[in-house]
Amino acid sequence: MNVQKRHEFDTAAAEAFAGRVADMLDAGAAAAMMSLGHRLGLFETLASLTDPAGSHEIAAAAGLSERYVREWLAVMVMAGVVDYRPETRDYRLPLEHAACLAGDAPFGNLAVYAQHVALFGKVEDRTIANFRTGGGTRYDDYPCFHQIMAEDSGQTVTAGLFDHVLPIAPELHERLTAGIDVLDAGCGRGAALLAMARRYPASRFVGYDLCADAIDFAAQRARTEELTNVRFETRDLTGYAEPGRWDLVASFDAVHDQKDPLGLVAGIHASLRPGGVYLMQDIGASADLEKNRDFPFATLLYAVSTVHCTPVSIGQGGEGLGTMWGWETAERFLRQAGFAEVERHVLPHDPMNVWFVARRGTAI
Known part of the structure; x- marks a missing residue:
């Protein structure tokens, strides 16, 4: 073996690192299977069973093939996610594990993020090509991406919208109740905007997004619910400006792309009226790599940036700031854009994101 002579080769350190790599491989496999279990509703099925159950009972409750369910259960047992009793050959998802894996989990459904791990493999060939050519991608190169992001936004934005998010700008509730004009820039499937349209019927809501499939989904939801105070439009926000049109603009995890x-x-x-508010959510990591070692999901977020956020920006002709562009960069951009006041918040229920409230001038 050709080992560089920068220092004496440490056999113990090499063996320890090999062990870490082996753990990474096991954890990666578990995450991919966790994604599968999430999409098939298996965690919800296990959580709904009051007593330990065999693979046949679990499969029947989930409406799935027993043989495949049994193999998936074996992965979850090896990963320490599901308990197994060999004497009765039955399985149980502990309540403490269901608390972050099943349904509207009280600690956030972390299985949602496992879907990113599964997505990496689906786009690996395209990612390899990007490394070799410096090229980029389009949103529609990523299967199920908007569904994943809608689930993510559902628990980080929509679930806390009225109790945690909007209160960071205390004036918004009264203004929304009275009736104002609101834009969601990069609205995706529009869950947050739809929730606000329901809560504040006197206000008028518009959602713009580059992706037609996401806009179609949002518009259909609005029609189904017969919401007449909200509309959605497919729109490329490059060069966007509608001077003096909005009282409130929001963008949720959308700017860095x-x-x-x-x-x-x-x-x-430029598009806000005097006294208008810009509510901006993005990843709360630092722009400095060395400061992110203890940041939640830092490895996963850099990986998402490598296969999605960076190439999507480059694919539009952008510089590819990436997921971890940093709260410092975001704050600098807000100040360079001319906002008179910029506040930064980290919410107790969401340590992964940063929330900015930026105001334009003084209300007239």
């Missing part, structure tokens, strides 16, 4: 993030923030500033 753009072709020109600073240009978008500047366009939003």
Whole structure:
């Protein structure tokens, strides 16, 4: 073996690292199977059973093939997710494990994020090509991406929208109740905007997003619920500006993917009326790599950036700031765009994201 002579080879350290790599491989396999279990509703099925159950009973309750369910259960047992009693050959999902894996889990459904791990393999060939050519991708190169992001947004944004998010700008509730004009820039499937449209019928809501499939989904939801105060439009936000049109603009985990993030923030500033508010959520990591070692899901987020956020920006002709562009960069962009006041918040229920409240001037 050709070992560089920078220092004496440490056999114990090499063996320990090999053990870590083996653990990574096992954990990666468990995460991929966790994604599968989430999409098939297996965690919800296990959580609904009051007593330990055999693979036939679990499969029947889930409406799935027993042989495949049994193999999946074996993965979950080896990963320490599901308990197994060999004497009775039955399985149990402990309540403490269901608390972060099943349904509207009280600690957030972490199985949602396991879907990113499964997605990496689906786009690996395209990612390899990007490494070799420096090229980028489009949103529709990622199967199920909007569904994953809608689930993520559902628990980090929509679930806490009225109790945690909007209260960071205390004036918003009264203004929304009276009736104002609101834009969600990069609205995805529109869950947050739909929730606000239901809560505040006197206000008028518009959602823009680059992806037609996400907009179609949101528009259909609005029609189904007969919401007349909200509409959705497919729109590329590059160079966006509608001077003086909005009282409130929100963007949830959307700015860093753009072709020109600073240009978008500047366009939003120009599009707000005097006294208008920009509510911006993005990943709360630092722009400095060394400061992110203890940041939640840092490895996963850099991986998501490698296969999605960076190439999507590059694919639009952008510089590819990436998922971990940093709260410092976001705050600098807001100030460069001309916002008179910029506040930064980290919410107790959501340590992974940062929330900015940026105000334009003084209300007239």
